[in-house]
Amino acid sequence: MQRSTLRKTYELLSSMRFAISLLTVLAIASIIGTVIKQNEPYNNYLNQFGPFWFPVFEKLGLYAVYNAAWFLLILGFLVLSTGACIVRQTRPMLKDMRSFREHARETSLAAFQHHALLAVGLPFDEAARFTREHLIRNGFRFRENVRDDGVLFAGRQGSWSRIGYFLAHAAILLICLGGLLDGNLPLKVQMALGGKHTTSGNQLIADIGPESRLGRDNWSFRGNVFVPEGKSSNVAVLNVKDGILLQDLPFTVSLRKFTLEHYDSGMPKRFASDVLITGADGKTYEKTIEVNKPVEVDGIMLYQASFEDGGSRLRLLARDLRVDGTPDQSVDVAVGDSLPLKRNGLDLTLELIAFRPFNVENLADPDTGAASGTLGTLEKHLGSGARSTAPKDLHNVGPSFQYKLRDNTGQAREYQTYMQPIAQDGAWYLLAGMRDTPDAPFRFMRIPVDADQKADAWFALRRVLLDPRRHDELARRFAATALDRGDDAALRERLQETARRTLDLFARGGFESVGKFIESTIPEGERDRAAGVFIKVLEGVTWEAWQLARQDAGLPPLKNDAQYARFVRDSLNAASDSQHYGAPLLFQLDRFDEVRATVLQATRSPGKPIVYLGSLLLVLGVFAMLYIRERRLFVLVKHSGEALVALSSNRKSLDVDTAFAAHRDALATRFTPPADAPPAIEPR
Numbered sequence: 001m002q003r004s005t006l007r008k009t010y011e012l013l014s015s016m017r018f019a020i021s022l023l024t025v026l027a028i029a030s031i032i033g034t035v036i037k038q039n040e041p042y043n044n045y046l047n048q049f050g051p052f053w054f055p056v057f058e059k060l061g062l063y064a065v066y067n068a069a070w071f072l073l074i075l076g077f078l079v080l081s082t083g084a085c086i087v088r089q090t091r092p093m094l095k096d097m098r099s100f101r102e103h104a105r106e107t108s109l110a111a112f113q114h115h116a117l118l119a120v121g122l123p124f125d126e127a128a129r130f131t132r133e134h135l136i137r138n139g140f141r142f143r144e145n146v147r148d149d150g151v152l153f154a155g156r157q158g159s160w161s162r163i164g165y166f167l168a169h170a171a172i173l174l175i176c177l178g179g180l181l182d183g184n185l186p187l188k189v190q191m192a193l194g195g196k197h198t199t200s201g202n203q204l205i206a207d208i209g210p211e212s213r214l215g216r217d218n219w220s221f222r223g224n225v226f227v228p229e230g231k232s233s234n235v236a237v238l239n240v241k242d243g244i245l246l247q248d249l250p251f252t253v254s255l256r257k258f259t260l261e262h263y264d265s266g267m268p269k270r271f272a273s274d275v276l277i278t279g280a281d282g283k284t285y286e287k288t289i290e291v292n293k294p295v296e297v298d299g300i301m302l303y304q305a306s307f308e309d310g311g312s313r314l315r316l317l318a319r320d321l322r323v324d325g326t327p328d329q330s331v332d333v334a335v336g337d338s339l340p341l342k343r344n345g346l347d348l349t350l351e352l353i354a355f356r357p358f359n360v361e362n363l364a365d366p367d368t369g370a371a372s373g374t375l376g377t378l379e380k381h382l383g384s385g386a387r388s389t390a391p392k393d394l395h396n397v398g399p400s401f402q403y404k405l406r407d408n409t410g411q412a413r414e415y416q417t418y419m420q421p422i423a424q425d426g427a428w429y430l431l432a433g434m435r436d437t438p439d440a441p442f443r444f445m446r447i448p449v450d451a452d453q454k455a456d457a458w459f460a461l462r463r464v465l466l467d468p469r470r471h472d473e474l475a476r477r478f479a480a481t482a483l484d485r486g487d488d489a490a491l492r493e494r495l496q497e498t499a500r501r502t503l504d505l506f507a508r509g510g511f512e513s514v515g516k517f518i519e520s521t522i523p524e525g526e527r528d529r530a531a532g533v534f535i536k537v538l539e540g541v542t543w544e545a546w547q548l549a550r551q552d553a554g555l556p557p558l559k560n561d562a563q564y565a566r567f568v569r570d571s572l573n574a575a576s577d578s579q580h581y582g583a584p585l586l587f588q589l590d591r592f593d594e595v596r597a598t599v600l601q602a603t604r605s606p607g608k609p610i611v612y613l614g615s616l617l618l619v620l621g622v623f624a625m626l627y628i629r630e631r632r633l634f635v636l637v638k639h640s641g642e643a644l645v646a647l648s649s650n651r652k653s654l655d656v657d658t659a660f661a662a663h664r665d666a667l668a669t670r671f672t673p674p675a676d677a678p679p680a681i682e683p684r
Contacts, residue, residue, distance in 0.1 A: 010084060010088075013077075013080055013081050013084045013085075014081065014084035014085045014087070014088040014089075015081075015085075016085070018081055019078065019081045019082060019085060022074055022077055022078045022081060023078070025074055026071075026074055026075070026078070029065050029066075029071055029074075030065075032062055032065055033062075033065035033066055036057075036062055036063070036065075038063065038064055038065065038066070039063070039064055039239045040063065041239075041242070042054075042058075042063070042241070042242040043438070045057065045058075045063055047437070047438055047439030048439065063241075064184075064241070066183060067183055067184040069188075072180060072183055072185055075176050075179055075180050075183075076180065078172070078176050079173055079176045079177055079180070082169050082172050082173040082176070083173055085169060086166065086169050086170065086173070089165070090166070093162050093165065093166075096162070097159045097160075097162050100141075100142065100143040100154040100155075100156055101154050101632065101634075102143040102144065102145040102152055102154035103145060103152075104152065104154065104634060106149075106636060106644060109634050109636060109644055109646040110644065110646070112634075112646040112647065112648055114646065114647040114648070114656065114657070114660040115644065115645065115646040115647075116644075116645050116664045117642055117643070117644055117645075118642065118643045118644075118645060118664070118667060118668050118671055119641065119642060119643075119671070119672070120637065120638075120641050120642060120643050120671040121641070121671060121672050121673045122670075122671055122672075122673065124150070124637065124639055127637050127643065127670075127671055128151055128153075128637050130667075130670040130671065131153050131635045131637055131643075131667070132153070134635075134663075134666060134667060134670065135153060135155045135633065135635075138157075138633075138663070139157050140155030140156060140157050140633055141155065141156055141157065142154055142155035142156070142633075149638050149639060149640070150636060150637050150638035150639050150640075151636075151637055152634065152635070152636045153633075153634070153635040153636075153637070154632070154634055155632065155633040155634070155635075156630070156631070156632045156633075157629075157630070157631055158628050158629045158630040158631055158650075159630055160624065160628055161624055161625060161628035161629065161630045161650060162630065163621075163624055164620070164621040164622065164623070164624030164625035164626075164628065165621070165625065166621070167617045167618070167620050167621030167624060168617070168618055168621030168622060168625065169621075170614070170617050170621075171614040171615065171616075171617035171618035171621055172614070172618070173614070174610050174611070174613055174614030174617065175610075175611050175614035175615065175618070177607065177610055177614075178607030178608065178609075178610035178611035178614060179607065179611070180607070181220060181605075181606050181607030181610065182220055182222075182605045182606070182607035182608065182611070183220075184220075184240075185220075186218070186219060186220045187214075187218075187220070187221065187238075187240070187245075190214065190218070195211060196211060196212065196214065196245065197211060197212065197243075198212060198240045198241065198242075198243025198244060198245055199211075199212040199243055199244060199245075200243060200244070201237070201243070201244045205235060205246065208246055212243075212244070212245055212246060213235075213245070213246045213247075213248060214238070214245055214246065214247045214248065215248060216248050216249070216250045218247060218604070219604065219606055220604055220605065220606055220607070221236070221238060221247050221602075221603070221604050222238070222601065222602075222603045222604075222605075223236030223237050223238040223239075223245075223247050223601070223602055224236060224237050224239075224305060224599050224600070224601055224602070225237075225249070225253055225302070225599070225600040225601075225602050226308070226597060226598075226599055227253055227254070227255040227273075227275075227310075227597060227598050227600070228255065228310025228311055228595055228596070228597040229255050229256075229257065229258055229310055229595055229596050229597065230255070230256075230595075231254070231255060231310070231597075232252050232253065232254040232255075233252070233253055234248065234249050234251065234252040234253070235247060235248055235249060236249060236602040247602070249300065249602060250279070250280050250298050250300075251277050251278060251279045251280065251297055251298060251300075252277070252278045253275050253276075253277055253302070253600065254275060254276040254277075254278070255273055255274070255275055255597070255598050256274045256275065256276055256286075257273075257274040258271070258272075258273055258274075258307060258596040258597070258598050259271065259272045259273075259274065260307065260596065262358065262396070267360050268358075270290070270291075271290075271291070271304065271307055272288055272289065272290040272291075272304065273288070273289045273290075273304060273598040273600065274286070274287075274288050275287050275288075275289060275295075275302075275598075275600075277295075277297055279297070279298065285297070289302055289303070289304045289598075289600060290304055291304045299604060300602055300603065300604050301602070301603045301604075301605070302600045302601070302602055303600065303601040303603065304598070304600060305599045305600060305601040306599045307596060307597065307598055307599060308596075308597045308599055309335045309354060309355050309356075309594075309595065309596070309597060310335075310595040310596050310597030311334050311335050311336055311595045311597075312334065312335050312355045312592055312593060312594045312595045313332065313333075313334045313592065313593040313595070314332070314333055314334070314335070314352065314355060314401060314589060314591075314592045314593075315330055315331070315332050315589075315590045315591045315592070316330070316331050316332075316333065316401075316587045316588065316589060316590060317329075317330055317587065317588040317589075317590045318330070318331055318585050318586075318587055319459055319585065319586040319587070319588060320344075320584065320585060321462075321578060321581065321583070321584055321585060321586055322584050323463060323466050323467045323468075324467075325344070325463075325584070326344045330590065331350070331587075333350065333352050334352065335352050335353070335354060335355050335401075335595075336352065337351075337352055338350065338351045338352075339351075339352075341585070346584065346585070347407065347408045348405050348406065348407055348408075348583075348584075348585075349405070349406045350403060350404075350405060350587075351403060351404040351405075351406060351412070352401065352402075352403045353402040353403055353404060353414070354401065354402045355399070355400075355401045355402075355592065355594070356399060356400050356401070357399045357592070357594055358396050358398075358399070359396065359397050359398065359399070359400050359418070360395070360396055360397075361395060361397050361422075397418060397420065397422050398418060398419050398420035399418070399419040399420070399589060399592065400416060400417065400418045400419065400589075401416070401417060401419075401587075401589055402414065402415065402416045403415055403587065405583050405585070413434060413435070413436055413582050413583065414434070414435050414436075414438065414442075415432065415433065415434050415583065415587070416432075416433040416434075416442050417430075417431070417432045417433070417586070417587060417588060417589065418430065418431045418432075419588070419589040420453075421449045421453050421455075424446065427448065427566060427570060428448070428449050428453065429446040429447055429448055429449065429570070430446075430447040430448075430449055430455045430588075431444045431445070431446060431447075432444065432445045432447060432581070432586055433445070434581055434582055434583070436582075445574055445577040445578060445581060446570065446573070446574060446577075447574045448566075448567050448570035448571055448574060450567070455588075457546070457549070457567075458571050458574060460549035460550075460552070460553065461542070461545050461546045461549045461571050461575075462571070462574070462575045462578060463549070464545040464546075464548050464549045464552070465503075465506075465507075465541070465542060465545040465575055466506075466507045466575065466579075467507075468504065468507060470545075470548070471500050471503040471504060471507070472500060473548070474499070474500075474503060474541045474544050474545055474548065475496045475497070475499035475500035475503065475541065476496055477544040477547075477548070478495075478496070478499045478537070478540045478541045478544050479492050479493075479495045479496035479499060480492075481540065481543075481544065481560075482495060482540060483495065498537065499537050499540070499541055502514070502534055502537050502538060502541070503538075503541055505517050506538060506575075506576070509579055510575070510576030510577070510578075510579045510580065511576045512576075512580075514531075514534055514538075515531075518530055518531055518534070538572055539565075539568055539569060539572060542568050542571055542572045542575070543560065543564075543568050546558070546564075546567075546568065546571070629649060629650065629651070630649065630650040631647065631648065631649045631650075631656075631659070632647070632648045632649075633645075633646075633647050633663060634646040634647075634648075635667065643667065643671060645663060645664050645667055647659065647660040647663060
């Protein structure tokens with residue numbers, strides 16, 4: 001009973017269906033690993049999939065598919081299955097490759113798809129000699145079997161096509177074995193037996209203990225080396241689930257210069273790292289690492305993976321959005337630093353997250369170039385694989401930086417601000433974005449700039465517009481401008497009071513407060529007309545606020561002209577949005593000193609040569625199976641004056657018919673005397 005169970009298990013492991021099933025599961029897993037970005041911080045997955053699906057996918061190991069225990073287990077079973085299949089099929093295949101089948105029966109030959117019975121008009125010995133010559137001339141190795149009714153010539157060629165089977169299966173075996181060696185199976189063993197465990201990434205490398213460090217003799221790993229310009233590093237960081245491990249390297253990498261080249265559109269064209277590598281023996285090597293041009297050091301490959309900011313130093317201009325706030329102040333901070341802001345009634349912490357010197361954006365009008373009619377309707381339904389119909393006008397819009405403002409309770413909002421104005425809808429704006437959570441998109445406030453491409457005019461206008469102490473003056477100036485001097489004084493006072501109340505509403509919450517007031521006090525049928533009146537009043541007082549701000553700055557007044565109407569409307573919209581900005585300060589980038597950092601992928605892959613060898617064997621195996629044709633030609637020359645010709649092939653193809661016809665006709669010609677050529681006898 002035990003022997004029968006083992007036999008069935010062995011037959012299952014070595015069966016083709018079992019191997020195909022394993023390959024199918026691996027293919028599905030590879031698709032998942034391609035769709036879901038691998039080895040990202042767990043917070044990214046939590047934000048992407050939500051609190052329900054995040055733990056489900058975590059248990060399934062979908063965040064590191066290729067290192068999941070079930071994936072490695074399937075690879076192991078595939079290695080066993082392929083190995084068992086090779087062992088099981090080797091003996092019968094080798095036996096079949098050596099066999100000529102010279103003992104085949106006439107009835108078996110007559111059952112071949114390609115066979116013919118020929119008339120032989122020559123003596124038996126001469127017909128046999130012609131058959132030998134034909135087989136030799138066409139490259140067949142053959143054996144003869146003398147029988148009572150004649151002699152059977154069994155020829156074969158292309159038997160080495162069977163070797164393609166062994167090469168292909170050996171290739172799969174080697175590739176899977178290499179994958180196991182290059183996966184994190186050795187790391188799992190070390191973590192299980194060596195007392196290693198992950199640690200959090202928000203700490204200094206020097207503070208990470210030996211329990212989270214891997215020795216230089218670790219024979220398989222893949223990690224990232226982060227090196228800012230002018231700095232050095234001798235460790236690689238391995239992301240393992242929601243923590244990290246440090247891999248000590250037998251050398252030190254120093255970044256002398258990071259080169260970044262761009263296309264005219266601002267897209268990166270080339271980035272390379274000029275590094276100085278110092279080995280354990282003190283010897284130094286100067287190398288340049290580029291994309292697809294790695295460098296090998298002590299058996300470790302260094303690939304150019306990406307680049308990041310290395311601690312650029314920024315000078316920021318702090319704009320106080322409070323009405324009674326302080327004048328603008330400059331602060332110096334580096335990327336990655338935290339700066340307390342505990343003066344002038346503030347209790348915040350500025351955390352500078354990132355700096356990007358280049359931002360490539362599509363500035364094309366999405367409605368430009370769109371097809372109309374039926375074609376336009378169809379283009380809206382084109383899939384991702386179809387040609388994109390959206391217009392593109394890629395431009396580098398200049399530097400930007402991201403930061404967080406954290407209050408004394410630990411709550412923080414994230415902000416992004418561009419350094420240079422950006423053209424949108426025919427005007428220029430300074431874009432300042434805000435979001436409440438990391439997974440939410442930025443909501444941008446568009447601050448209009450003046451003719452000098454500066455936002456100073458808007459900040460001064462906003463401060464006057466939202467200052468309750470100046471609302472009476474703004475209302476009075478608005479009423480005086482809107483009405484002639486000869487108009488009724490009572491009408492002037494009512495208009496002035498309306499403007500003051502509208503300003504008070506707007507200063508408490510922007511358009512949102514005005515809208516709530518309209519909904520709560522005005523009948524539904526009159527709300528649209530009332531909203532239009534409120535907008536006209538707000539635009540009028542915004543113009544007066546601009547004039548008053550210029551007067552405070554000692555600038556001459558402007559003539560109320562249509563060319564300033566766009567600036568007034570945009571200023572009013574931005575002033576409304578600024579009340580939902582969620583911060584008392586807005587930071588602008590004044591100047592910067594960029595420091596770049598390279599991210600190198602350090603890899604020790606003992607399975608790489610094995611995988612390369614397996615890939616070579618796979619190519620050779622497929623070539624052998626596809627292009628080496630195994631054919632067997634049988635010719636039974638009988639004493640009765642007949643000859644049975646049969647041809648078999650390992651694959652059915654059109655050229656088999658042609659080859660059989662050529663052999664049949666050639667033998668028929670040789671078997672027939674020149675003076676008398678009787679036709680071939682039809683197959684029975």
